[in-house]
Amino acid sequence: MSGQTYLQSRAEALLTLARAFAPPREAGIAEAFATALPDDLEELAGLLAYPVLSEVAALRAAAGSLDDEGLLRLYAGLFLTPPSPAKLDVAAYLDDGRLGRSAFEIERWYERHGVLKQEGFRETADHVTAQLEFAFMLFAKAADAMRDGDEMDSLAFAAEARRFLAAFAYRWTGPFTGAIQNAVGERALNPAYLHLARILQQVVAEEIAEVAARSPEEAVTSLPAGSARGLGAPTAEDLAHIAVRLEAHGLSFAHIRERPEWDEAVYLRQKAAEAAGDRSTAPALG
Template sequence: MMDAGTAREDLCRFLAACYYEPGPEFVEEKLFDSMREAAGRVDPGLGASACRLGEAFVALDLESLRVDYTRLFLGPAGAPARPYGALWLGRDRVLMQDSTMDVLTLYRAGGFDLAEDFREAPDHITAELEFLYLLLFRERGARRAGDATALAEVERLRRRLLGEHLGRWAGPFTRAMHTGAHTAYYRELADLTASFVDLEVRRTALR
């Protein structure tokens, strides 16, 4: 049976996957079945949200989902929910600001290397969620091993990621995404992302 720690990790990486362009592999690889199981282990409300997300995905054809994906995230400057931290943290609403370089430094401190074929800015929501997944995985390992030094370091990095980056911009980003989406799928993804990140922020604040 999946424990709560593993479920948090899995839900985080499944959410990251949802921010790639939608394709048949989402269903073929049973992404939403796995997400629903993980989310339900973390929190019943998240489980219900993940269930709605999967239902919304299969209710539409891929072309409609891809059109909404492009319009929301990839369009020109007027796209309603471009998924880059710098656009939500900085006043100028432009890419590659100081916050972008700061999160890249954070990745390096955590030993997180972006894949060579990753063509987005370092503060893309997929990258930040994947880094959070790595930190959650390492945190669980450090606790299991009783390694207090490693645990303190990974917790420090997680506090910085959530306190200075993802936890600060996920809220306004997902609100804009929910408002701007033309499909139920992306509205549900916005809500699930917001709820999960908020839960992680609150968990971090309690420690």
């Protein structure tokens, strides 16, 4: 699998899950929920080695007994009808049941990437669907950059997507799934959304595991083969180039600045050169 396909598949997995947690109001949605959705999740799980096939099979079986009205009624009973047992505005799970700091932090992530002005983000900032669509957007940008041969931008966008998931989704998927599980057990509800939530929880955990498996030093040095950075420890020029590219996209490079090879003067020269349109000081990418 190419790097572009790998990143695009991750983006598609998040978009598929985002749409699955949207209100099921379209005609024929129950059939899609029981067939097309499990088919897509099964294919993506195979491509990305997500360990969710048993949950996908359980989702398929549970959703197969629902018609359009039954699916909408189940969704409303879980997420919409007060007092809803599970919250789709999931900052409640991060801020002790209140709309607090987490929702505003999520908004700041969106603003940094200009998404609040985009028509596609109609839900509240902390809504499950909005967060997953945002992570999808970042992985899609990573895939597009890889397609265009811009490996550094691709690395930056993919890292940003995983940092976002680690900061928020990784923390709320557990209590979110637990709330659905309690409601399903207490009210004897169809477990389709419980299986979907478990799939989401595992997908997010897999993404975070990929981040956690590498130290900050490895994250810096595990860069595209063939670049100057693939020939040993990164130089001050290498780090300056990475920092300028991250900064151009509004991304933090604090972890780069902590490297022993960091040189502030080199960074400032690189930043000035790229601002002037001169990229001759950038390390060759082979």
